[in-house]
Amino acid sequence: MPLFGRGRKLETQEPERPALEPVSSQEFSLKLTYVAKSSEGVRLKGGPGMDERLRQMLGGYAKTEPELVPPLELAMSTATPYIARLPGSAQWLQSHHSQSPVTRHTLVVLESVDAVDMLYETVVCALLDGETDTTGYPEYNAIVGGVVSHWDEMTGDMVARAVVGWGGKGTRGDTDRIAGHLLAGLFNNIAADSHAIETVAVERPPHEPGPSSVACGHCGFNSGFERAFYCPKCGMRMLRP
Numbered sequence: 001m002p003l004f005g006r007g008r009k010l011e012t013q014e015p016e017r018p019a020l021e022p023v024s025s026q027e028f029s030l031k032l033t034y035v036a037k038s039s040e041g042v043r044l045k046g047g048p049g050m051d052e053r054l055r056q057m058l059g060g061y062a063k064t065e066p067e068l069v070p071p072l073e074l075a076m077s078t079a080t081p082y083i084a085r086l087p088g089s090a091q092w093l094q095s096h097h098s099q100s101p102v103t104r105h106t107l108v109v110l111e112s113v114d115a116v117d118m119l120y121e122t123v124v125c126a127l128l129d130g131e132t133d134t135t136g137y138p139e140y141n142a143i144v145g146g147v148v149s150h151w152d153e154m155t156g157d158m159v160a161r162a163v164v165g166w167g168g169k170g171t172r173g174d175t176d177r178i179a180g181h182l183l184a185g186l187f188n189n190i191a192a193d194s195h196a197i198e199t200v201a202v203e204r205p206p207h208e209p210g211p212s213s214v215a216c217g218h219c220g221f222n223s224g225f226e227r228a229f230y231c232p233k234c235g236m237r238m239l240r241p
Contacts (some may be wrong), residue, residue: 014095034108036115036165037179038148039187044158045195046151046235051144054124054160057147057189061182062126066146067103069123071095071232073221080106101136102127106144109165116163120232121150128164128182140168143179147190151235158235160193161202162186 046225055066072079079091096104106125112115116123125147131144138144145164152159164179164186190196215221216231 001025003023004046032168034112034167035176035179036110036113036145037183038115038202039162039183039190040066041159041161041200042187042190042193043152043155043197043200044149044160044190044193045197046156046158049056049194050158050235051054052194053124053150053195054147057126057160057186057193058126058203059189061128061185062146063129064102064127066124066126067100069099069107069125071120071122071150071221076154081111100145102132102138105138106146106165109167110145110163113165115165116148122232123163129178140166140195140210141175142166143175143182145182145186147186151232156235157197159200159202160190162190184197 051068055068058066076095078088078093079095081092096107099107103125105214107116107123108120111118125144125146126140128143128145131139132137132142143164143166145162147160148163149160151157162183162208164183166175166179191199216234219231219234221231221234
């Protein structure tokens with residue numbers, strides 16, 4: 001026979017807990033914020049040595065050696081700097097593993113805020129303000145950027161614009177002011193090019209990349225656009241079969 005009646009529960013008393021003393025604690029958090037500014041475009045007449053001309057447009061502002069990043073091949077069209085988006089993040093690392101920490105940081109900032117489209121644009125970038133850490137990556141309050149260009153589909157001219165970006169785990173109060181000054185200086189360098197024609201509004205191509213595409217007969221670059229008239233990489237007119 002049970003010691004306690006059927007259905008009867010044993011009542012227990014919670015032991016008294018000692019009062020807890022207040023503890024001094026430290027709080028940790030991480031908030032990533034990226035910001036970019038872009039100028040209007042400048043139409044430039046194409047010609048020899050365009051890559052070197054683009055690098056020279058960073059003259060007086062680049063604190064590191066300017067690095068040129070060409071458009072992505074069609075096979076890498078889904079590349080993204082977001083590590084959680086596979087296989088795009090793996091493609092992104094594969095495409096940019098050989099570039100400097102400053103360039104990779106610049107692309108992360110500019111692509112994260114949709115300031116550039118690496119499927120058809122070329123980026124020439126460098127550290128513009130601030131310092132790098134011991135691993136070579138720009139500090140959170142550093143400003144990076146340079147010149148972004150693409151070949152106009154209708155005329156075959158190059159359209160170049162200035163772009164600056166910054167951010168990460170924080171910003172300093174005068175970053176926006178310094179960035180505006182740098183953007184104006186880079187734009188003036190572009191407009192001062194001897195092949196400059198006029199300023200234009202920068203618009204993205206009216207068509208999206210598809211499964212069909214045309215490979216450039218001059219440099220072999222796969223444009224990603226079946227209606228492309230000029231190669232996004234070398235600027236030569238596409239050769240049709």
